[in-house]
Amino acid sequence: MMEISDLDLNIWRGDATGGDIVSYRVPVREGMVVLDAVLWVQSNLAADLAVRWNCKAAKCGSCSAEINGFPRLMCKTPIAEYEGTVSVRPMKAFPVVKDLVTDVSWNYEVNKEIPPFTPSEQDMTSSEPWRMQQKDVERSMEFRKCIECFLCQDVCHVLRNHDAKSVFYGPRFMIRIAGLEMHPRDTLDRRPLLKGKAGAGYCNITKCCTEVCPEHIKITDNAIIPLKERMDDVYFDPVRAALRRLGGGKKNRTDA
């Protein structure tokens, strides 16, 4: 293939103790994406350059990074979109391990805390296959497209600027909860979790997460806002609040 020109690729190199931008000159080929350029550097100039990648087709969500300041998948970002220098840094919301690799283990801990899909006893034991209509499963499907690239977590100012991981699960897990809550056969009520440890109230709807989602999931409009509404309906409706004070709370909810 024809080489078009050279690219100045700036890559942040370093670890938890610190680091700096290192510049590499990369021959650009037609249709090249940022990940190609980074892997070219790894094969030819810096064998120990740490980077995560797997499918190279925007399906696994491994190669998340900040490209010229914007959180993106490197495998899905053509070099041709940029003029001049391209700079690649690791995601800022997570601790750096080395170079472009960050420690995203917190996300896996959060996932464990979310009570899993729970159908009714009858649904679970019945030998009859379930009947569900396409339009009923479509809402849940949108959220299940998530490839766990964690770019939404990276851009979320609650996590990024305030490092409030102890009080807010972040957009990724709002849609995880939404996918479960909107599954036609799920029976759990996760609203106490949303109000409590998941911290749905911390989202103030700036929609940055929706903007960076490579799967184009309408995280804020279709997941977080409806979840907030469900939660508010129980906890912040003044009439209900008065009734609750008189009658006591509902059972059967997940605890935060």
Place this chain on the structure above:
Amino acid sequence: MSGPTYETVETDVLVLGAGGAGLRGAIAAAEAGARVLVVCKSLLGKAHTVMAEGGVAAAMHNVAYQDTWEVHFADTIKGGKLLNDWRMAELHAKESPERVLELERWGAVFDRTWQGRIHQRPFGAHTYPRLAHIGDRTGLELLRTLQDRAVHTSGVGVHMEVTVVRLLKADGRVAGALAYRRSDGSLILYRCASLLLATGGTGRMYRVTSNSWESTGDGTALAYDAGAQLRDMEMMQFHPTGMVWPAGVRGILVTEGVRGEGGVLRNKDGERFMERYDHERMELSSRDIVARAINSEVNAGRGSPHGGVFLDITHRRPEFIKSKLPSMYEQFLKLAKVDITKQPMEVAPTIHYAMGGVRVDPETGASTVPGLFAAGEVAAGLHGANRLGGNSLSDLLVFGKRAGEGAASAAKSNPAAATAKLDSKEIDGAVAALMAPLERPAGENPYRLQLEIQEAMTKHAPIVRDGAGLEAGLDAILELRRRAGACGTGGSDSIAFNPGWHTATDLHSMLVNAEALLRSALERRESRGAHARSDFPKVDDAFGAINFIVEETPQGMVVKAEKRAPMPGYLADAVQHSYARYTPEEME
């Protein structure tokens, strides 16, 4: 003893790999009462299973009422050109519907029929519409469902970004494994009572592949080094449709679902050339036939501008394409600037799947070494000489469960294995081999060697092979093995997330797989399924009853022919039977 120290971690069942087979196996083993530890090379949820797009094959007859396990069995055996382990094919066809429904009960959300049942789409060489799917991201849904199930199953632990380099035995049983953490290079000695290999495929030994960096054939190599037999190693599937342009995306998978939903293949003259190769099934012929047809068209000068052919689905409504093939639409728009609702795609064959692998017992997934089990792509038998699309996801569900149960049962009956004395010299030797590249950082560049392996396999074991080429390939691979013995890290002696070192440690697996492929391919002097030879272009019935078995001997790697037991009458009848053709009244 000086040298690096290691942490010891003990469990009942050690599972290598966190794709569909590994996770399904882990869940099954934990449900059987075992403590399970899953070890994976990448982060959890990134396994190659996410790349499975089209669907999972199961004779649920939700769309075609005529479908039964017998038809699915017959399709699998015919597609595999009779080389399959017939018992595996029988179990697979019978059990896959229940495994799919079980997945739904665990929260997977499939596309529906108008009656609200799980929808099933047509696919290559399946007689009836049979693939349960979620748009074109079935693998992701399957993996995420299993991932959530596994992390919420008590007794299942996960170690992410850990690479296993050697299996360790005590008293002839597999009883442990040596591994390193990618993040900081620290060593782990796993102790276990049984071990399940679910490490996936080996496509990375080719230049143009749909596989990720991980698919270096670790499981087959680990099993081979531990003395296990491998089977059908010559059978490597080219998926007919990978992207060809731009260069950076060459090889990325274009789902067979495009053809399942009505996509047609044309050459540069606009001819629907499959007419000449498989008049009856056309684009939905088996993968080996479609891949070779495309190869022939390109070689005859009838290819597209970038060396492929055209795959066209523009006759479908744009909304239909976007709902049934959303990630293909996105993939081409973003990476190739092609709108597939308006323009045809350019596609060519890409290395996709290893039918061969570790020889296993159909019922339990046990290998020929006690305490060692295998399931999924790393295991051999189900697919014979050619895998049908959709049969890999059902494979990993059916045999992941069986092998998980097999491993749990073996662990239960041999609890002492996890504490039996290991050979300390063997461990020291394995540690020394693992660390060696770090001691000669300026040795040969591992990326260079990896590239040369890929180039040798691409050149000498291509879609149509010949004896002289295979011999030359074997010479090249043996020479590369010698050079890999003195491989460095590409410059750095750091053990902290050093991909140069990681790449060096993967070379051994790639070389074992490459050698086994070439040696087996030389022995099979015929053309059958994915194995085509220009010097033996015909199917030879004498080879039809034979599988080639690879194992290590004191003289090195040997390949031996083994005659397969004939299938029982009721299965032979199922294959012979002529099934009514499916005529869809309404496709959308």
